[in-house]
Amino acid sequence: MRYAIQVNAGPGAAQAAQSAYQFSKAALAEGHEIVRVFFYHEGVYHGYAKTRPSAPEDRIVPDWAGLAAQHAVDLVLCVAAAQRRGLPEHDPALGFRMGGLGQWLEACLMADRVLVFGDGA
């Protein structure tokens, strides 16, 4: 199964981003393919965490870069969403690249399933 993942929630949000990460990790471990992880809305903040925050004992900090390195997952941050939030358009964290909605749509069309984590509008 090929999945496209959309992450709308930022690192501070309660559950959504963590669920996205846990799902991605589990899917890859099962031999599924993740076509792309597209970070939109507050999800773009994941691409700027230069330092790993210290995690409370009951929470796992999503290691997107680690997942990308291990499985060659394409992590894309939406440039426009980053700009709107005053984030730099260049130099995201390791493992991430900047992209646009064309990449999001392409992933939706290439994948067998699209999963969205976090609220939209």
Add this chain to the structure above:
Amino acid sequence: MKKFLFVMRHPPQAGLRVRETLDLILTTAAFDQPVTLLFLDDGVYQLQRDQNPSEPPQVAPLFAALELYGVEHILVEAESLAERGLTLADLILPAASIPRTAIAALISGHEVVV
């Protein structure tokens, strides 16, 4: 070619998110994919006419682009409207009403649900 369904559930005060979701919708339509919009729960407020102009953000004008991009399948859940004292006539876009009982079938009829 895949059928996309966008579900809008939050009030306009969600701000950036409404505008950004519209960008997703318009991108999808621009690439000639069939698009359906469903307004549910507080999402119906996004289409409400006469939103207080002194209260940012104004999302209603953003929806004007939908027609330009050929996005015409606009659905509003009947119960969501009724629970908020609204009718289809209060909306800024022509929309069709859909009962709550039909939502599950609508969702399963679309390949991508955002």
